[in-house]
Amino acid sequence: MIHADDAGLSESENRATIECLKKGLVSSYSIMVPCRGFQEIALFAKENPTYDHGIHLTLTCEWHGHRFGPVSPSEEVASLVDENGHFYKTRQELKEHAKPDEVRKELNAQLEMALEFGLRPSHIDSHMYSVGANPEFFEIYRELGKQYGLPVFINKKLLKDVGLQPDKVLKQNDFVVEHAHLATFEHFKKGHLKTFYLDAIENLPIGLNVLLVHPAPDNAEMKAITVNHPNFGSKWRQMDYETLTSEELRATLVENNVRLVSWKEISKIQQVQNRV
Template sequence: MTKYYELEQLGHHKDDILLMIHADDAGLSCSQNAATIEALKMGIVNSYSIMVPCPWFWDMANFAKNHPQYDCGIHLTLSCEWKSYKFGPVLPASEVPSLVDQYGYFHGSRETIKKLADPSEVKKELKAQIELALKAGIQPTHLDSHMYTLGLTNELLKVYKELGEEYKLPIFLNKELLQSVGNFTPIPQLGTMVHQVHIGNFNAMKNEGLSAKYKEIIQDLVPGLHILLIHPAFNNMEMKQVCLDHPNFGAEWRQMDFDFFTDPNTATLLKERNIKPISWREIQLSSL
């Protein structure tokens, strides 16, 4: 039976509210890297993960190598959802043909990945991403999945679990995230899951703004292990071009993420609620 992380197992009281504020998509662009680094140094964001196949990977890898004190995961990547900004696998496209389009880039949608991706090629490519990260000097604390594509099917989840076991790293699992990508099938003996995952939403961004949504999330947290997923970047020309015709998780959204989670008032709010920070490194050590 799938288990959840128990607070006592993590060295905390059962009534504690544990929160990881985790920045996805480092390596995606120069803007993403700069905002992620600044957010980490501000101290509220305490975890991030890197997309190895992206053009700006090496910039972020150099930061990770020289700043091992920050919690850093590998954002296992099988998709490229952007209209004009493209990237593909670490391996030659000829070695993983089910993972690429006619031009050799990753597919743009979960539906296409679910339909076409060969699990053996998925594992081959993701092992190559992990090995490249290790070669670059990154000391990963966990594995997670871009667009949660590794939750699309139980066959892909099996690959995810096997990679975690092989590299002795915790993998990011959550029941609601699995259901959000359409996987409602029973998944026995998969691993240990995070209690709750929180993400902003597009309607909130366009109406009252993400600041109000994040304040509501923080105010409503209950005892347990929570992860709040953000995507900090600057709303500059580079990021606008990356996110062309893609307002959901677009440049405006990413600037809002950066602004709220570098605001000293957010740190005050967390302190007022006695919310305790936790990182994947702590989870990793508790499972040894």
């Protein structure tokens, strides 16, 4: 699965995501409900239901030049926001301040807003994997999947990266994606993002693999959003965008007999397994 995060972040992010979907090289994407581009990408999702989309649950806002906050009234989730009513920039700040009941309230509100708009998401995932900032938040994330009948994206490496120990938070019946591929800042600094993606595809282990990407152009809008934040910044996203619209990537997928899948397919498999 080639999965595009952060749809809804901006108009530019939306346009790039849509182009990558239409070219057939992105097989799933997820939508950020609290962001200014939500309605645009949500309308696209409604009008193009064949493209697999999930909800990118959002509890943090890492940007300096593009601030956003909860869809709930700020006074009802006061532990999630700074003095200006915006989400905290880091998982650590979220961990230090957020109350679990307010995390639950806000994540429920984001899912309800998406459903009320008419979306039919295939899965739930998490921006910056902030649901892993605290074991209680992660349990809420898991419970939301059960509440809404949707698979949640769980990966052991991502859990470790955000400070959780998989053996302590995972349960026997959790659906875990064993192989998730996410480029690092070192790959970006060396200009090796395309190389990372092509190498990952050429050396995929057997089974389900998820390649996480963030396509967008390096234009004025994205530069303003990601100012002073090169990690997953506009130049990074431009590299992703160029790779994901390239014939070289398509050829690499074909040459390595890689079949792209979506969360819709994963969900159907889970439903069958649950009935057995």
